[in-house]
């Protein structure tokens with residue numbers, strides 16, 4: 374069974390649901406360590422490209438490392454929906470300290486809001502994945518890039534290498550150049566940014582990007598408080614319902630938190 378999907382950039386192709394052999398991909402610890410599981414899943418379940426969208430793929434199979442995060446995530450959601458159906462059930466704890474009740478929630482993965490890549494962003498991406506904005510406080514123009522699958526694989530290591538300077542590490546990774554600042558002084562400049570500028574920059578990254586909005590509003594059945602949560606997304610996301618619950622339980626009993 375194959376299904377046509379159009380990703381947020383316009384990349385279009387046929388996908389199939391996961392087969393038993395993909396279980397091996399998800400269980401492969403070595404692959405998990407280098408962040409290759411999702412690429413493997415995409416490579417197996419994306420069967421044919423009917424429109425490459427803004428990408429130029431030199432060879433026939435897609436280079437998923439060159440594909441924008443928004444497209445990759447969308448394709449993965451659709452593969453999951455095709456495999457197990459569009460409904461995705463998950464459980465979280467109420468965030469109110471006085472409550473902490475278990476909230477069981479379900480979302481339709483095919484109904485999450487999707488933001489398409491705008492024609493301006495597409496042009497900037499095709500011209501070399503360089504976007505520009507001006508920082509309100511520093512008054513400088515900065516060039517930055519949208520994240521691709523290749524970047525996605527590098528970020529965890531980067532974050533581990535600078536846990537105390539997470540924000541500046543991520544900003545420095547995405548900022549390509551700053552007008553009037555030498556490349557070697559980039560990191561220093563970013564460390565000195567006001568938080569307002571940093572916040573502005575992160576908003577700009579989001580504004581020009583495409584993708585699936587994974588913020589979900591849930592309501593606690595006990596205290597009725599509504600809260601926004603991020604769609605839980607890890608390798609268990611691709612397991613059938615029962616196995617997923619079992620794996621999450623095993624994990625929560627084996628760790629103290």
Ligand SMILES: [Zn+2]
Nearest residue numbers: 467472593596
């Ligand atoms: Zn509650």
